[in-house]
Amino acid sequence: MTRLLFFSLLIFAACQNNSSHYPDDGTNAMPDVYLLVLGVAQDGGYPHVNCNKTCCQLYWAGQRPKRTPTCLALVDGRSGKCWMFEATPEYTDQWERLRKAAGTSKQGAPDGIFLTHAHIGHYTGLMYLGREAQGADGVPVYALPRMKTFLENNGPWSQLVSLKNISIRPIQADSAIQLASDIRVIPFTVPHRDEYSETAGYRIEVRGKTMLFIPDIDKWEKWDRDIVQEIKSADAAYLDATFYKNGELARDMAEIPHPFIEESMQRFGRLTAAEKARVHFIHFNHTNPMLWDFEEIKNVEQQGFRIAREGQVFAF
Incomplete structure (x- = not known):
C-alpha cells in the first residue's frame, strides 16, 4: 500500500500542527520517485496582500509561517x-527547495x-526564466492549446518564447506525456473561470x-466526471480547497x-x-482556516481527510 511520507524539508514546517515528519522506515532517506509539495496556498499566498484580518495578522505577529x-x-x-506542476510567483523559493531535494x-x-x-498563481513564475532574471535556455513548458496560445501571443510571456527561454510543449487533454518508461502524465480539463485559457488537472502515473x-x-x-470515482481510482488526490x-x-462567493x-x-x-485518507x-485562500486554525485543521483530519503541507512527500 502506498505510504505517505512527510519530509522536514522546510524550516517552518514544524510550526503548523507538528506537520513535519520523517519517512516511517526510521531513516532520512528519500524514495527514488516521489511527489513533493512545494506550496499549498491560493494564488496570492499567505499572508495575503492588504489583509488586516486575524488570519494574516497571525503571520505578522510571528505566530504562523508563510505559505506559498x-x-x-x-x-x-x-x-x-x-x-514542476505550476510556475508560481514564488518560483525562486520553490525551485531552490526542489533543487536541494x-x-x-x-x-x-x-x-x-x-x-x-x-491565473496569476499558476503561471507568472515563468517570468523568472526571462532575461531580466535567470535567462534560462529552453525550459520545457507543457500547456494545453489555449494556454499555449496565450503565452505565445501576450507579452511579456511571448518574449520568453521568442528568446527561447522556454520551449512550449503542446499537450492535449486525455493524451499521455511519457516522461520515463514508467512515468507518465495525463492532462484533463475541468470547468473553471477560463478567461484566458482552459483549466487543466493532471493524473501522474508512476509504476x-x-x-x-x-x-x-x-x-x-x-x-463531466465523478470526483468520487476519480478518488477511488487514485492512490492520492490533491484537490481544490480554496475556501472552507x-x-x-x-x-x-458565487462569483x-x-x-x-x-x-x-x-x-x-x-x-x-x-479512500478518505487519499x-x-x-x-487554501488566506481566509481558509486550514492555514492558521489548528482546531479546524484537527476537525477535518478527524473526519479522515488530509491537509496538504509544504514539504510533504508522496512516494510512488
Missing part, C-alpha cells in the same frame, strides 16, 4: 530529473513545467500508482466558485476510511 502558492514537484531520483548537483531549471491555467492534481475547479457537480465554507468572504471543504467532505462522506486538500 500551490505547487507540486515530481522527482525521479534514478535519473536526477524533476518536473533533487540533489545539490541539480542546476539550471526543472526538466519541465506543467501549467494548469492562466502502477496514480496521483490526482486538481488545484482549481468551479464545483464538482459541474465536471460559504460566507468566508464578504462578497458573493468565484470553488468546492468548499464543507461541501467536499459531505460529497466524499461515503468513501471508506482508506484526499489531500490544497490551494
Whole structure:
C-alpha cells in the first residue's frame, strides 16, 4: 500500500500542527520517485496582500509561517530529473527547495513545467526564466492549446518564447506525456473561470500508482466526471480547497466558485476510511482556516481527510 511520507524539508514546517515528519522506515532517506509539495496556498499566498484580518495578522505577529502558492514537484531520483506542476510567483523559493531535494548537483531549471491555467498563481513564475532574471535556455513548458496560445501571443510571456527561454510543449487533454518508461502524465480539463485559457488537472502515473492534481475547479457537480470515482481510482488526490465554507468572504462567493471543504467532505462522506485518507486538500485562500486554525485543521483530519503541507512527500 502506498505510504505517505512527510519530509522536514522546510524550516517552518514544524510550526503548523507538528506537520513535519520523517519517512516511517526510521531513516532520512528519500524514495527514488516521489511527489513533493512545494506550496499549498491560493494564488496570492499567505499572508495575503492588504489583509488586516486575524488570519494574516497571525503571520505578522510571528505566530504562523508563510505559505506559498500551490505547487507540486515530481522527482525521479534514478535519473536526477524533476518536473514542476505550476510556475508560481514564488518560483525562486520553490525551485531552490526542489533543487536541494533533487540533489545539490541539480542546476539550471526543472526538466519541465506543467501549467494548469492562466491565473496569476499558476503561471507568472515563468517570468523568472526571462532575461531580466535567470535567462534560462529552453525550459520545457507543457500547456494545453489555449494556454499555449496565450503565452505565445501576450507579452511579456511571448518574449520568453521568442528568446527561447522556454520551449512550449503542446499537450492535449486525455493524451499521455511519457516522461520515463514508467512515468507518465495525463492532462484533463475541468470547468473553471477560463478567461484566458482552459483549466487543466493532471493524473501522474508512476509504476502502477496514480496521483490526482486538481488545484482549481468551479464545483464538482459541474465536471463531466465523478470526483468520487476519480478518488477511488487514485492512490492520492490533491484537490481544490480554496475556501472552507460559504460566507468566508464578504462578497458573493458565487462569483468565484470553488468546492468548499464543507461541501467536499459531505460529497466524499461515503468513501471508506482508506479512500478518505487519499484526499489531500490544497490551494487554501488566506481566509481558509486550514492555514492558521489548528482546531479546524484537527476537525477535518478527524473526519479522515488530509491537509496538504509544504514539504510533504508522496512516494510512488
